[in-house]
Amino acid sequence: MDITGQEERFRRMFAEEAEGRLATLSELLLALETTTGDPELLAAVFREAHTLKGAAAVVGFADVLQVAHALEEVLEGLRRGDRTATAALVDSLLGAVDGIREMIPAVLEGDDRADHAERLVVSLQTPPPDPAPADPTPPDHASPDPTPPDPTPPDPTPPNSTPVAAAGAGIRGIGETIRLPVERLDELVRLVGEAVAASLRLGRLVTERLGVEPASVPELHELSRVLGDLQQRTLRARMIPFATIAEPLRRATRDLARTLGKTVELELRGQETELDRGVLEQVADPLLHLVRNAIDHGIEPPDERVLLDKPPTGSIMVRALQLGSEVVVTVADDGRGIDLERVRERAREAGDGLEGAGDGDAIYAIFRSGLSTAPEVSEVSGRGVGLDVVRTSLASVRGRVEVRSEPGAGTEFRLSVPITLAVLPCLVVEAAGRRYGIPMHSVVSGEAAGWTGDYVEGQAVIRVRDQVLPVASLAWTLGTGDEAAVNGGPAVVVASLTRRHAFQVDALLGQRDVVLKDLGRLLPRLDLLAGASVEPDGSILLVLDASGLVNQARWIRPGVRGAVESSPAQPASPASTGQPSLLVVDDTAVVRELERSILELAGYQVRTAGDGQEALAMLADAPADLVITDVDMPWCDGFELTRAIRAEPRLAGLPVVILTSKADDADRRRGLEAGADAYVVKGDFDQQALLEIVGRLLGTLTTARAGDRR
Amino acid sequence: MRSVLLLVGRDWFALPMAAFQEVVAAPVVTALPAAPPTVRGLFNVRGQIIPLLDTGVLLGLGPLPGCSFAAVVQSRYGPAGLATTGAPEPAELAWRVGPAHGKGTVAAYAAGERIAVLLDPMVLLAPADVAAES
Numbered sequence: 036m037d038i039t040g041q042e043e044r045f046r047r048m049f050a051e052e053a054e055g056r057l058a059t060l061s062e063l064l065l066a067l068e069t070t071t072g073d074p075e076l077l078a079a080v081f082r083e084a085h086t087l088k089g090a091a092a093v094v095g096f097a098d099v100l101q102v103a104h105a106l107e108e109v110l111e112g113l114r115r116g117d118r119t120a121t122a123a124l125v126d127s128l129l130g131a132v133d134g135i136r137e138m139i140p141a142v143l144e145g146d147d148r149a150d151h152a153e154r155l156v157v158s159l160q161t162p163p164p165d166p167a168p169a170d171p172t173p174p175d176h177a178s179p180d181p182t183p184p185d186p187t188p189p190d191p192t193p194p195n196s197t198p199v200a201a202a203g204a205g206i207r208g209i210g211e212t213i214r215l216p217v218e219r220l221d222e223l224v225r226l227v228g229e230a231v232a233a234s235l236r237l238g239r240l241v242t243e244r245l246g247v248e249p250a251s252v253p254e255l256h257e258l259s260r261v262l263g264d265l266q267q268r269t270l271r272a273r274m275i276p277f278a279t280i281a282e283p284l285r286r287a288t289r290d291l292a293r294t295l296g297k298t299v300e301l302e303l304r305g306q307e308t309e310l311d312r313g314v315l316e317q318v319a320d321p322l323l324h325l326v327r328n329a330i331d332h333g334i335e336p337p338d339e340r341v342l343l344d345k346p347p348t349g350s351i352m353v354r355a356l357q358l359g360s361e362v363v364v365t366v367a368d369d370g371r372g373i374d375l376e377r378v379r380e381r382a383r384e385a386g387d388g389l390e391g392a393g394d395g396d397a398i399y400a401i402f403r404s405g406l407s408t409a410p411e412v413s414e415v416s417g418r419g420v421g422l423d424v425v426r427t428s429l430a431s432v433r434g435r436v437e438v439r440s441e442p443g444a445g446t447e448f449r450l451s452v453p454i455t456l457a458v459l460p461c462l463v464v465e466a467a468g469r470r471y472g473i474p475m476h477s478v479v480s481g482e483a484a485g486w487t488g489d490y491v492e493g494q495a496v497i498r499v500r501d502q503v504l505p506v507a508s509l510a511w512t513l514g515t516g517d518e519a520a521v522n523g524g525p526a527v528v529v530a531s532l533t534r535r536h537a538f539q540v541d542a543l544l545g546q547r548d549v550v551l552k553d554l555g556r557l558l559p560r561l562d563l564l565a566g567a568s569v570e571p572d573g574s575i576l577l578v579l580d581a582s583g584l585v586n587q588a589r590w591i592r593p594g595v596r597g598a599v600e601s602s603p604a605q606p607a608s609p610a611s612t613g614q615p616s617l618l619v620v621d622d623t624a625v626v627r628e629l630e631r632s633i634l635e636l637a638g639y640q641v642r643t644a645g646d647g648q649e650a651l652a653m654l655a656d657a658p659a660d661l662v663i664t665d666v667d668m669p670w671c672d673g674f675e676l677t678r679a680i681r682a683e684p685r686l687a688g689l690p691v692v693i694l695t696s697k698a699d700d701a702d703r704r705r706g707l708e709a710g711a712d713a714y715v716v717k718g719d720f721d722q723q724a725l726l727e728i729v730g731r732l733l734g735t736l737t738t739a740r741a742g743d744r745r
Numbered sequence: 746m747r748s749v750l751l752l753v754g755r756d757w758f759a760l761p762m763a764a765f766q767e768v769v770a771a772p773v774v775t776a777l778p779a780a781p782p783t784v785r786g787l788f789n790v791r792g793q794i795i796p797l798l799d800t801g802v803l804l805g806l807g808p809l810p811g812c813s814f815a816a817v818v819q820s821r822y823g824p825a826g827l828a829t830t831g832a833p834e835p836a837e838l839a840w841r842v843g844p845a846h847g848k849g850t851v852a853a854y855a856a857g858e859r860i861a862v863l864l865d866p867m868v869l870l871a872p873a874d875v876a877a878e879s
Binding site: 228229232233469513514515552553554555556557558559561562563564567569573574575577587 | 773775776777778779780781784787788789791792793794795796820822823824825870872875876
């Protein structure tokens with residue numbers, strides 16, 4: 036390597052090392068603010084700044100060196116006792132740390148950041164007087180502060196360093212950790228997986244050729260044990276502690292609370308809980324949003340809290356806990372709770388009516404895109420995008436979010452995510468001589484053989500505790516078995532996003548961790564398939580997708596309507612059977628099934644959806660001749676659905692019947708204004724009336740469908 | 746041009762040697778539920794899961810009755826197996842004898858005693874075509 040190349044390598048090494056050092060500095064400075072005068076802590080902060088300065092000098096980063104030197108000067112003053120670590124001074128120091136962090140990539144690219152460095156030095160040398168009086172009085176916003184805290188907290192995903200757990204805790208030595216690109220680790224995991232598979236193949240070969248059990252050969256037994264251990268450890272190497280994303284919340288909390296004139300204590304628990312890096316990345320943003328929301332919307336200002344007989348300092352607890360193959364992260368605050376009336380009001384303004392929804396359901400409207408309860412948009416919140424991000428980020432890693440809130444007492448969000456995406460715990464089943472994996476997160480239960488099934492409207496059903504669920508043969512559903520009928524064999528109950536369905540199998544073979552393999556990009560996306568894995572005997576285990584499975588089973592119901600007898604694996608277009616195709620949308624299963632049975636008896640082909648969003652997705656997949664929808668449903672209600680249908684040119688002519696318990700004239704008008712063709716109140720509901728309306732609309736459909744309805 | 750000749754039904758096709766990886770005899774295929782007709786299933790090559798494509802459907806000749814061999818090809822979207830009805834043979838393409846009009850084909854060439862249509866794997870193995878229903 037030539038000299039220039041070596042220099043470049045050192046500069047990049049410095050940049051990488053500085054990332055970790057600056058993260059440590061931030062944490063120590065935050066601790067400094069609350070632990071006044073701890074000499075050990077002060078020494079640790081000083082040491083970090085000094086080392087940073089020395090390294091910057093070695094690689095010739097003059098601008099960084101200049102700021103680090105000024106930082107060191109201030110810290111030296113603190114160490115000597117000439118100054119005290121006021122909030123304003125810590126602001127300046129943190130500002131300098133952030134400034135260095137921003138400067139390094141630019142300097143690395145050869146940019147001159149002398150002006151920036153100069154400003155940071157001036158700011159450090161002339162820190163403002165601390166305007167914040169003692170708790171509980173909020174800080175004075177009007178006070179000048181040359182380095183106001185950035186209301187946008189720093190990136191919650193810090194560098195891959197081991198965070199310092201507490202003030203003054205052991206500072207990480209350079210020799211204790213190494214950095215490496217994640218791809219290398221992923222490659223290692225893949226290769227170890229291949230080695231394990233190869234050793235299993237070897238064992239099988241030994242059995243076939245020599246007639247010897249591999250476990251009885253000490254060398255093979257040892258190889259298998261070591262490889263198993265190695266696989267566990269390499270998988271573990273991809274895991275990083277929850278602290279990696281939780282620790283930066285301290286800074287975010289401090290800065291935002293200070294900006295808003297609130298005092299908030301953040302308590303972090305379960306920091307050592309480990310999660311896959313990919314999962315943790317997707318949790319970081321939701322977590323930051325929830326903490327910011329708690330500070331902005333939840334925690335009251337100190338004077339208000341005192342009046343409410345609460346301690347002036349608000350409390351937020353973020354806790355991670357491993358439960359089986361999931362990690363549950365809770366964010367709980369002791370603030371004012373979610374104002375449900377306001378949620379309903381905002382939903383009404385957005386035309387999303389929650390009037391019929393109970394509190395438990397209505398609260399989930401806060402996750403809708405664009406719905407915010409903040410009175411006005413600020414830099415902190417109020418645009419209604421935060422909680423939408425929470426929901427979508429979690430969904431991308433097979434996670435989910437729940438919320439509970441009590442007026443005046445606080446709010447708790449509960450995020451559940453899988454520990455890792457690299458290994459998928461699956462229930463392995465056998466159907467028509469083939470084995471399949473079903474992801475455990477979508478398995479509700481396994482049912483032993485011997486159950487007695489019933490038929491409701493031609494659909495086989497199974498009783499599972501207090502529920503009656505449709506049941507189908509798994510092999511038939513997948514198109515690999517000839518026998519559509521079920522006969523009480525073992526069954527597995529799976530849950531898709533909106534419904535549960537049971538599948539009869541030949542055997543339930545047990546739970547196993549499955550390492551999904553990359554299938555390349557050539558293969559089209561198959562709704563029934565979540566992935567595939569190689570078995571020890573070299574065969575391929577297909578891992579099924581629960582949602583795809585449930586949808587497929589519903590398409591090919593044997594025995595009634597236009598089931599696709601000849602090709603069960605191919606979803607049929609409902610329109611292809613010649614019968615009018617109806618889509619019934621209602622979030623209440625019993626209403627949905629009642630409507631379905633009435634309409635099917637009248638000869639219609641019926642699909643059902645649990646809410647407006649699902650209905651739109653189903654209409655995108657296959658058309659319908661008429662939609663019957665409820666109004667009050669989670670995520671996308673009947674009015675919203677009707678408007679969406681009218682807005683979509685391909686669907687604009689589709690007749691829509693609203694069938695609801697909302698009898699007000701105002702609601703009726705809203706429904707018709709949204710574009711519904713008929714508005715039927717459930718209280719007046721009789722099946723003959725419904726069939727007449729459907730018949731009339733479908734009758735007019737044949738003559739008027741080509742016309743523009745709008 | 747060095748190539749590998751693939752028998753697909755009664756037709757011979759030539760695959761450039763640069764795109765060819767290996768031949769798997771009598772691959773054990775795991776069928777995929779609800780897959781398009783171009784995809785016969787998945788097979789395992791030393792721990793790697795590879796989709797096996799019905800070369801007949803892909804070239805518009807109709808589905809192959811069976812798959813005696815799979816020629817593993819490297820495409821820009823990952824490896825794929827092309828099902829063939831006979832053992833692939835290495836061959837040198839001598840001269841161009843005429844045009845070819847099928848999707849993913851370049852031209853017809855003389856290859857020893859045979860006439861083979863040269864394939865362009867980049868065009869033939871495009872995800873949209875593999876996903877096509879017919």
